[in-house]
Amino acid sequence: MKNVDYIIVGGGYAGFFFAHQLIQNNKTFLIFSENGKSASQVSAGIVNPVVLKKFTTFWLAQEQISFLKSTLKEIEEYTGKNYLINENIHRIFHDKKEQELWLSKSETEQLEPFLNPEFKNLETVLNPFAAGSVNLSARLNVEEFFNDFKAFLKENNHLREQHFDYSIIADNSYEQISFKHIVFCEGIGVKNNPFFSEIPVMANKGHHLKVQLSKPLTNSFTLKKKHFLFPLNGDSYYYGGTYDPNERTNEIDDFAKQQLIEGLSEFYPHDFEINEVNFGFRPTVRDRRPILGSHPEHPNFYVFNGLGARGILNGCFFSKELYEHIENQKPLMPEVDLNRFSK
């Protein structure tokens, strides 16, 4: 029998950021994650303190961004790379009204740190009303983050790329592994978990394109009109993602693809070729807060889910909250506590 402090089920942002907490604290652990596309691996990697549709910020935005930056520095110590690309989002304004709204919001206490009041005229794309940049926004190099983190976990015998079968957990052991705690981080896969299938997580399907632009952009920052556009490598670009809370099928949806083509054509007037269409399911919660907590009958079984559209910031920040709760009995913030649903 092998003994570990933790088993983690799921290798997306929730599972990997929680694993980082265990690495930092010299805990022994194993992650089970089946191959297949997680929402995390198809995500754009955008780190954005502003909800651009509504011109608001969100709960703990500054704290979460600072914590992400320091966590990525810690990860750099063992993978050798920093995955944060410090290039701001540039919002292409739809019209004069939106431009004016940005200016007035940039003077409010809440948004002044984030909305740059000096506008830019961008080359290569249509932007008759110019663009505004979001201070403190950035993006994660998603592909390298997952490739390198996985390689590190494999080298250190922390990762099993296989399905976790809930039916064979017995007396705090799984196969020949005895564990002190188990943390379930399966994203929308939690619906198959008999211990936590009832948590109110809903799937929100998102598609993105990988495109080749006939006329490359002259800058490498992120553009945002309907969706995000930014360079990957060479002349390949990411464009996405859509939101569809009603679509559940495990295949590419032509309507979403068409939405993306139209969205990109709206501000990119040159030819482009679609190389890939990908999709994933965001685990969302009605109150837009993650879900952390333990099972009422199995107190060492934990859930870490509901990261929504902000998997990077939520996954990073709340992995530490959960770790402190388990190891040092720090109370969970009521806003993210699983118990909020039983009241």
Ligand SMILES: Cc1cc2nc3c(=O)[nH]c(=O)nc-3n(C[C@H](O)[C@H](O)[C@H](O)COP(=O)(O)OP(=O)(O)OC[C@H]3O[C@@H](n4cnc5c(N)ncnc54)[C@H](O)[C@@H]3O)c2cc1C
């Ligand atoms: C198109 C798109 C774009 C996005 N863009 C952004 C963005 O720019 N910025 C941002 O912050 N967020 C973004 N998101 C949201 C973000 O991707 C999610 O919030 C996040 O990925 C959720 O992470 P997770 O770890 O909870 O779940 P997932 O990433 O889905 O990971 C769960 C993992 O668990 C595994 N698993 C499940 N059940 C089992 C089992 N029984 N045994 C073994 N393994 C299991 C799955 O295979 C999967 O690998 C985007 C999402 C989509 C779809």
